Amino acid sequence: MDHLLQLKNVSKTFGEVTALHHVNFEVGSNEIVGLLGDNGAGKSTLVKIITGYHPPDSGGEIYWKSKKMDNLSVPMARDMGIEVVYQERALADQQSLWRNIFMGRELSNRWGLLDIGGMTRETQKLMNTAMGFTSSAVSPESSVGTFSGGERQGVAITRALYFEAELIILDEPTMGLSLTETKKCLEFVDGIKAAGKSCIFIDHNIFHVYPVVDRIVVLDRGTIAGMYMKNELSMDELLERLYRVARTGNLEDNGKAA
Amino acid sequence: MNSIVEGKPLSPVTKTRSFTRFLRRWSLQIALTLVGILIWTFFLWRSPITFKSYAIYNSLMLTTPFFALVAIPLTLVIIVKEMDLSFTSVMAWGVAAYSITFRVTQNVWLGFLACLLAGLLAGLLNGLIVVRLGVPSLVATIGTQFLWRGVVLVVTNGQGVGMSEVKSTILYPLLVGKIGPIPMPFIWTIVFGLIAWFFLNRHKFGAHVYLTGDNVESARLMGVNTGRTKILTFALVGLMAAFSGFVVSEQLLFFWPTLGDGYLLNTLASVFLGGTSVFGGTGTIFGTVVAAFIIALINPGIVASGWMAYWTQLIYGFIIVASVALQAVLRRKFS
Numbered sequence: 382m383d384h385l386l387q388l389k390n391v392s393k394t395f396g397e398v399t400a401l402h403h404v405n406f407e408v409g410s411n412e413i414v415g416l417l418g419d420n421g422a423g424k425s426t427l428v429k430i431i432t433g434y435h436p437p438d439s440g441g442e443i444y445w446k447s448k449k450m451d452n453l454s455v456p457m458a459r460d461m462g463i464e465v466v467y468q469e470r471a472l473a474d475q476q477s478l479w480r481n482i483f484m485g486r487e488l489s490n491r492w493g494l495l496d497i498g499g500m501t502r503e504t505q506k507l508m509n510t511a512m513g514f515t516s517s518a519v520s521p522e523s524s525v526g527t528f529s530g531g532e533r534q535g536v537a538i539t540r541a542l543y544f545e546a547e548l549i550i551l552d553e554p555t556m557g558l559s560l561t562e563t564k565k566c567l568e569f570v571d572g573i574k575a576a577g578k579s580c581i582f583i584d585h586n587i588f589h590v591y592p593v594v595d596r597i598v599v600l601d602r603g604t605i606a607g608m609y610m611k612n613e614l615s616m617d618e619l620l621e622r623l624y625r626v627a628r629t630g631n632l633e634d635n636g637k638a639a
Numbered sequence: 640m641n642s643i644v645e646g647k648p649l650s651p652v653t654k655t656r657s658f659t660r661f662l663r664r665w666s667l668q669i670a671l672t673l674v675g676i677l678i679w680t681f682f683l684w685r686s687p688i689t690f691k692s693y694a695i696y697n698s699l700m701l702t703t704p705f706f707a708l709v710a711i712p713l714t715l716v717i718i719v720k721e722m723d724l725s726f727t728s729v730m731a732w733g734v735a736a737y738s739i740t741f742r743v744t745q746n747v748w749l750g751f752l753a754c755l756l757a758g759l760l761a762g763l764l765n766g767l768i769v770v771r772l773g774v775p776s777l778v779a780t781i782g783t784q785f786l787w788r789g790v791v792l793v794v795t796n797g798q799g800v801g802m803s804e805v806k807s808t809i810l811y812p813l814l815v816g817k818i819g820p821i822p823m824p825f826i827w828t829i830v831f832g833l834i835a836w837f838f839l840n841r842h843k844f845g846a847h848v849y850l851t852g853d854n855v856e857s858a859r860l861m862g863v864n865t866g867r868t869k870i871l872t873f874a875l876v877g878l879m880a881a882f883s884g885f886v887v888s889e890q891l892l893f894f895w896p897t898l899g900d901g902y903l904l905n906t907l908a909s910v911f912l913g914g915t916s917v918f919g920g921t922g923t924i925f926g927t928v929v930a931a932f933i934i935a936l937i938n939p940g941i942v943a944s945g946w947m948a949y950w951t952q953l954i955y956g957f958i959i960v961a962s963v964a965l966q967a968v969l970r971r972k973f974s
Contacts, residue, residue, distance in 0.1 A: 485858065493842050
């Protein structure tokens, strides 16, 4: 099978803490992968390795479209087409909306002079379309700190979308969102599938993850505990296995354990 | 989109809205300018003889730049949520480097270059200690403050050095001469203020300065090179401290090894009164420059009004504490 992204034997230790332990993980093209796991399972660490924020421990390999990527950095990952919507949204609260949308990738000429007109125009356009901001109190100059949780998520998602990513990673995107905001967020994941792109969807809540994904990967204490195509098992079965893994570290009954 | 086209008759409404938005956005700068005018009017009323003469403005334009030139880049350091207390010694270290170079080469220009380079290196060192080693900048720069003052005292043997040789070069009129009634240091302050404003507001570097100070984690996640941004701001303070030290020494035509000692308080007061937040992420060059002149106005104003000059330090201290406290209150209110 053709993989868009492939991690081979990736480990990550912080001092004495092993966050990831010999993880093999891949994402196919136009595949939505649900990444489940309890707090501290290593989900966020895995994401930060994929985005070049943390380098993996030596021995770990990262492949993008079957090409080995060494010394992956955040700008490199972005250029390749990996976009992340972080758990903490990764916004700068006191800065204006347009500065947040273009954070780290400001439109500028080759002398580094900012194209402020261009950025505010694009932001205004995105506000009217993707973000669905209709209130006239909000402008591209509004500071993001005044926005509600859903609006902030809208900003983070729109930012990922704007730069035409091939792989979009959503790190607990529904956290702190209202019911309607969550629904909107899940529709957005369906939109990624329809657009022919790939996605890693990370969440605690299996009721959010299950309906929209193709494949589910369960991470437990830094290792891959299990991997299922969605049609292999029902949501109830999955739920039961997740409880079991939280208790015992094993996804399946002892007799069937892989 | 449509509503904008259809909304043409609404334009007076949007006009007043954009006016209130303008007021809200620049409220801090407007308030600061008004405070400056108020203080000036007060002194004008208390001591009309002093404040109606040109002499006081000449001296303000001449001496305010000595610390305003450092307050401008220091604003960037405060915006990235760091602190630099070493610039007072770096001012002297720069001129010491000039002095040594001149003694060896007998070339004023080479000496001037060495001065700027020495400042730049001292600033880079601060940046590297803070960013690469992770030492809190407050502690790191208190350390380098003592370090550079120590280096200056050792190389000068604690003795002052005459600098009259500079008088024969164009550097003298260029840095401390006059254009009409305007002293050159004032012009340099405006020039560097404009350059700093430009880079802070119209260049990628400035965008990264704001983002780094606002939320360093978010900025890093979004691919901003926060370490490099911080180091660069420290380097700029070092460079400008050396430049300012050179201007001061040239004005006096003498280099005192204690040069810079009296500038810590009014430089910091300028930055904080100017509305730059100790919590990072906000601040303006305009605010710093206006505040520097307000700070500079206070000392002669107090003396001319017939009060003891001892009040000056008390007022500077009060200004720093009050503006930082105000920032903390405003921050809690809006977040």
